[in-house]
Amino acid sequence: MMYKTVLQRMGMKTCMPRPFSTSSRLNYKVAVLGAGGGIGQPLSMLLKTNTKVSELALFDIKGGPGVAADIGHINTSSNVNGYSPDDKGLERALKGADVVVIPAGVPRKPGMTRDDLFKTNASIVRDLAFAAGETAPNAKYLVVTNPVNSTVPIFKKALARVGVHQPKHLFGVTTLDSVRASRFASQATNGLAEILRIPVVGGHSGATIVPLLSQGRVDLTGADRDSLVHRIQFGGDEVVKAKAGAGSATLSMAYAGARMASSVIRALDGESGVEECTFVESPLFKDQGIDYFSSRVTLGKDGVETIHPVGPINEYEEGLLKVALGDLKKSIEKGEHFVA
Numbered sequence: 001m002m003y004k005t006v007l008q009r010m011g012m013k014t015c016m017p018r019p020f021s022t023s024s025r026l027n028y029k030v031a032v033l034g035a036g037g038g039i040g041q042p043l044s045m046l047l048k049t050n051t052k053v054s055e056l057a058l059f060d061i062k063g064g065p066g067v068a069a070d071i072g073h074i075n076t077s078s079n080v081n082g083y084s085p086d087d088k089g090l091e092r093a094l095k096g097a098d099v100v101v102i103p104a105g106v107p108r109k110p111g112m113t114r115d116d117l118f119k120t121n122a123s124i125v126r127d128l129a130f131a132a133g134e135t136a137p138n139a140k141y142l143v144v145t146n147p148v149n150s151t152v153p154i155f156k157k158a159l160a161r162v163g164v165h166q167p168k169h170l171f172g173v174t175t176l177d178s179v180r181a182s183r184f185a186s187q188a189t190n191g192l193a194e195i196l197r198i199p200v201v202g203g204h205s206g207a208t209i210v211p212l213l214s215q216g217r218v219d220l221t222g223a224d225r226d227s228l229v230h231r232i233q234f235g236g237d238e239v240v241k242a243k244a245g246a247g248s249a250t251l252s253m254a255y256a257g258a259r260m261a262s263s264v265i266r267a268l269d270g271e272s273g274v275e276e277c278t279f280v281e282s283p284l285f286k287d288q289g290i291d292y293f294s295s296r297v298t299l300g301k302d303g304v305e306t307i308h309p310v311g312p313i314n315e316y317e318e319g320l321l322k323v324a325l326g327d328l329k330k331s332i333e334k335g336e337h338f339v340a
C-alpha cells in the first residue's frame with residue numbers, strides 16, 4: 001500500500017495502465033541531456049513510466065539513440081526519440097521541451113569532492129545552457145550535474161548571455177539529499193522512510209547540505225545526531241567508495257531526479273501544493289551576498305511559486321547553516337566568474 005502511494009506521488013503507474021485514463025494530461029515533452037550515462041539511463045526509464053510525459057527526447061554525445069530504442073519498447077504511451085550531436089541532434093532534442101533535465105558530465109571517483117568536477121563539468125553545463133536558451137527558452141531546467149552549487153549559477157549566467165534567463169525556471173536538483181535524509185533518519189529511529197519528511201536546506205555538497213532534523217521531529221542528540229547529520233551530508237561518499245572508481249550515485253539519483261521532474265510536471269499540470277527542496281535563485285540570504293539557496297519551494301505552473309523561509313531551527317542547526325553559507329558563497333562566485 002505504502003509502495004503504491006509513493007509511486008503514485010511520483011506520477012508513476014503501480015499496475016497495468018488504464019487504457020483511457022482521463023486523470024492526467026499526456027502532454028509534456030521532457031528532454032534529458034546526458035541520457036546515456038549512469039544517471040541518464042535509469043532516469044529516462046523512470047520518466048518513461050510517467051503518465052504525464054508525452055515525448056521523451058534522449059540526447060547524449062554517446063549512446064542517446066541506443067538508450068531511446070531500448071526504453072522505447074516499454075509499453076507506456078509516450079514517444080521516445082534518441083539524439084546524438086549529428087544532424088543538429090541537440091537542437092532537435094530541445095525543440096518544444098517543457099522540461100529539460102541535465103545529468104551530462106563526469107561523476108566523482110574515490111577521493112574526489114564534487115568541487116573537483118568543476119573543471120570538466122563547468123564548460124559542459126555552460127554549452128548546454130547556451131543551446132537550451134536558444135532552442136527551449138521557456139522550458140524548466142533541472143540541473144543535476146555537479147557541483148550543483150556552481151553549475152546552477154553557470155547555467156543562469158549562460159541563459160542570461162542569450163537573453164532568456166527566467167529565475168523561476170531554473171532548479172538545482174538536490175532531491176537526493178531529501179531522499180537520503182528521510183531514509184537515513186528512518187534507519188536511525190526505526191521510523192517510516194516514506195512519511196518522514198526532513199527539509200534539507202543550503203546547497204548540494206558536504207557541509208552545505210543542512211538537514212533540519214528538528215523540523216522532521218527527529219529528536220536525536222549528541223553523537224547519534226552528529227553521525228546522522230554526517231551521513232546525510234556525506235552519504236554520496238558511501239556510494240563512490242563502494243563503486244570503487246566506477247562512478248557515484250546513479251540509481252538513487254535517478255529515483256530522486258524522476259521525483260523532482262515529476263513534481264515540476266505535476267505543478268505545470270495545475271496541481272497545487274507541490275513542494276520540493278531545491279537550489280534556486282533565492283532572496284533568503286541575498287543580504288549576505290548569497291543569491292542561490294536550497295529550501296522548501298512550492299512549485300507552480302510557472303516553475304518556482306513560493307520560496308519558503310528556513311523556518312524555526314535550533315542552535316545546532318544554526319551552527320550548520322553558518323558553515324554552509326560560507327562554503328556556498330565561494331562555490332556560487334566560482335560558477336558566476338566562470339561564465340563572466
Ligand SMILES: NC(=O)c1ccc[n+]([C@@H]2O[C@H](COP(=O)([O-])OP(=O)(O)OC[C@H]3O[C@@H](n4cnc5c(N)ncnc54)[C@H](O)[C@@H]3O)[C@@H](O)[C@H]2O)c1
Nearest residue numbers: 034036037038039060061104105106107144145146176253
Ligand atoms: N545532483 C545530484 O544529487 C547528483 C547525484 C549524483 C551525481 N550527480 C552528477 O551527475 C553527473 C552525471 O553523473 P553520471 O554518474 O550519470 O555520469 P556518467 O559519466 O555515467 O554519465 C554522464 C553522461 O554525460 C554524457 N555527456 C558528457 N558531456 C556531454 C555533453 N556535452 N552533452 C551531452 N551529454 C554529455 C556522457 O557521454 C555520459 O553518458 C555528474 O556530474 C555527477 O557528479 C549529481
